[in-house]
Amino acid sequence: MKRLYRYLIPMLGLAAAGCSETSPSLDDATATGTLTMKVSTRSETSSAEYDPMEHLTVSICNSDGKPIRKYTSESGIPERLELLAGAYSVSVEAGEKAAASFTRRFYKGEEPFTVTPGANTPVEVTCTLQNSVVEAVFDETIAENFGSEFEVRVMPGASYDESRADAASTLRYTENAAGYFTLDEGVDALSWRFSGTHASKGAVEKSGTIPEVRTPGKYTLTFRYSPDLPGFIEAVAILVDDDTDDFDDTIIWSPDPTIEGDGFEISETQRYLGGEKRFLITTVKPTTAATLTFDGKPYDLLAAVSTPTAGLAVVKTAENALTVTLSDDFFTGCPGGDHALRIEATDNGGGNGSAECIFALQGVLAPSAADYDLWANTVTLRARVFDPSVTTVTFGLRTKNGSWQELPGTNAGSETWTATFSPEWTESSNESGLTVFTPKAGTGVRADGEYECRAMFGERESLASFATAGGQSIPGGDMEDGTMSCFTINNQTTPFWGSGNNNYMSAIIGDQLTRLCTQQEKCGSKCALLASQTAAGLLAAGNLFSGTFVKPSTQGTVGFGKDYDWQARPRALRLKYHATIGTVDMTKYTDASGNHPIAAGQPDRAIIYVAIVDWDAPHNVSSGMSAPSGMWDPSTATSQAEGPVIGYGRFVIKESTAGDEMVDKELEIFYYDRVTKPSKPCKIVISCSANMYGDYMNGCSTNRLYIDDFQWVY
CATH class of the missing domain: 2.60.40.10 (Immunoglobulins)
Structure with a gap:
């Protein structure tokens, strides 16, 4: 029941000359002060509870008692009100006057104050409850004997009057509750009547009176039933002293800081x-x-x-x-x-x-995702500058704790200066004599990076930091999903990974463990095992690639290339591998020179490569009982018939891996094109083969290549 509402009216008297330290003296008759009124609740009440502040009246009167200001809502009270120096009083009324109500109640208070020039005069108004409160409490014996068939009615007056049982001044209690009464002048008593229907006793009634009722005052009526009581009902009326913590229902108007x-x-x-x-x-x-x-x-x-x-x-x-x-x-x-x-x-x-x-x-603004491009590796820095004397701004960018790159800023108008940082590239020639480019470390911005930026103008340096969005993943790159197409013989259509597993191989060998690509476990993790095989006297290279494989007859065709939503340019492809490389024991087809690309008896090789492409369609490579066709190497040509090669990474494995552990490897990506972002249907090729020249059916038939954890490096 305890409710304490606190509201604020600080009174601040100021000399008319304002904040001057040497204000002239003012005649008392013309000196003014400022009354500052702010209303705020210090202790909150339940949103479902009646709020008396929704019915507010604040009146300010002069020393003659004449009203000079009146406000009827919190929002209507001004922040500042200038008054002549002198004596005043403020009266506050909150809530509503009701003859009887379970929710509506009324508070009132008044306090004098004096406005003094140059002085701070706070005033506190205590608004006390103007109602008499009757709380009905029903002992558990009431519900046990009457169920819900009972009520108590309370009305003003020394005796209960049945004719006023439904009057607006009467409250009907059917559960524990508190009601508020406004007693007319000359009325100092409340009367009540309990009525209920007992299962065996029938109708039970009892009446009583609360004499010498005070305002404010709280009275608790406790009802209990016993067959030993006169009339079976006992009602005890207790006055709760309104000066105690048990009944604290006031509104205090007081200054806050x-x-x-x-x-x-x-x-x-x-x-x-x-x-x-x-x-x-x-x-x-x-x-x-x-x-x-x-x-x-x-x-x-x-x-x-x-x-x-x-x-x-x-x-x-x-x-x-x-x-x-x-x-x-x-x-x-x-x-x-x-x-x-x-x-x-x-x-x-x-x-x-x-x-x-x-x-x-003023200073550099922290960049957002809209300010950088992780494919172009650019970021535009902005600084807010509203000092008209600033004529130059120098921007800086660096990786966290790295070396600063600097650029002069451009005045873009609207109090904004800008500078765009782009990556620097290192130019070189690859093994085929083609010009390739690699991004220079510490320039531009990359995915999943932490950066610092600054703007300098005059003697001022402004700093900010930002982190770029995380990098992209490679679908199924962890090889944990054993249902991927590459581990089955259904590779005609694939979400991403495919292999050369096919019905023809299964029919000849009959054991899925001897398929060209299977899911295995190595070093506590699932991975792909590429195992070369022989079938019908020919070499079948263990393989894994992003693409499809069809074998309608004795000739199989790999369709290299899958769609990929490039958002960030990678610097390298990281993976884990373990290789067992043997000696070439099978040869079939020759290359354009008329020779086998690798001779029998020579150490074999395995190969892994990645290519970022912009192709209209997959690139097909066929091999089998007929001569192979479509062979390609991204390091030897900047394009294929299907479209350009944007960049590539390539790793030739020339020897077996020592020990039994998987080895980390990064394939650095060399770019032919530093600008174009792939937009055509085929955008990525990743290919792994246990035999580098498997398309020619040349190599070692016992080569094994474990592959796992494909990730981009930025």
Whole structure:
């Protein structure tokens, strides 16, 4: 039942000359002060509970008792009201007058105050409840004997009058509840009647009176049933002293701490160009806590009185007053843009106040995802500059703790300077004599990176940091999904990975463990095993690739190339492998020179490559009982008939892996084209073969290649 509502009206008297330190003396007849009125709730009530503040009247009267101002809502009360110096009174009414109600109640209070030029005059108005409260409490014996067939009616008067049982001044209780009564002048008693239907006793009634009712005052009626009681019902009426904690139902109008800007409106955005900014905090009672929060970081202002922070000075001018000064050092290193500052203060009287101010700072703005392109590896830095004397801005970019790259800024208008950082490239020639490019470390921006940026103008340096979005994954690159097409003989259509497994091989060998590509476990992780085989006297290379495989007859065709939504340009392809490489023991077809691409008796090789392509359709390579066709190598040509090769990475495995562990390997990607982002249906090729020249059916029939964990490196 305890409810304590607190509302705020601080009275602040100021000399008419404003903030001047040498204000002229004023004649008492013309001197003015300012009455500042703010209404705020200190302790909240349930949203479902009646709110008397929705029915508010505040009146200000002069010393003659004549009303000079009247307000009928919280929103209508002005922030500041100028009054002549002198004596006044404020009266407050909240709630509604009702003869009887379970929710509506009425409060009233009045307090004199004096407006004095140049003085701070707070006033506190205690609004007391103007109702008499009757709470009905039903002992558990009532429900046990009457179920829901009972009620209590309470009405004003010394005796219960049946003719007024349904009047507006009568309340009907059917459960534990408190009701509020407004008694007419001369009425000082409340009467009640209990009525119910007992299962065996029939109708049961009992009446009573509460004499000498006080306003405010609370009376609790407790009802219980017993067959030994006269009339079977006992009703005990208890007056709860309204001076105790059991009945605290008042509204207190009291000043909360005030927080103001010294010479500026705290509600307006402050375009900070340097110097000092001061905030004045005033509490009615001694200040017990004060906190400044800037960009989410809190500062204890009372602690800062004795232990200053760089750029933050706090002076305690009185037990209830603080002056907070911010200077250049406080904002050093902050990025540009709008920054939220919030000050909160409390006093030992339970008052609390807060204020917010936005500081607009010059400097570099923290980049967002819209500012960078992870395929082009570019980022546009922006700085907010509103000082008209600034004519040059220099931008800097670096990886976290790396070396700075610098560019001069361009004035883009609207108080914004910009500079776009692009990657630098290293040019070289590959083994085929083709020109290729690799991105230079520490230039541009890449996926999953942490960066720092800055803007410098004059003597000022502004810093910000940002992280780029994470990189992309390769579908099924961890080889954990044993249902992928590459591990089956159904590779005519594939989501991504395919292999040369086919019905023809299964029919000849009959054991899936001897398929060209199977899921195995090695070093505690699932992986792909590429196992070369022989069938019908021919070599079948163990293989895995992004594409499809069809074998309608004795000739099989791989369709290299899959769609891929490129968002970030990779620097390399990382994977794990373990290889067993033997001696060439099978040869079949020759290359364009008329020779076998690798001779019998020579150490065989395996190969892994990746190609970023922009093809209209998959590139087909066929081999089998007829001569192979369509063979290609991304390191020897910048395009195929289907479209250009944007870049590639290639790893030739020339010897067996030592030990039994998987080995990490990165395939650096060399770019032919530094600009184009693939947009056609086929955008990526990854190919792994246990025999480098398996298309020619040349190689070692016992080669084994374990592959796992394909990932991009940025």
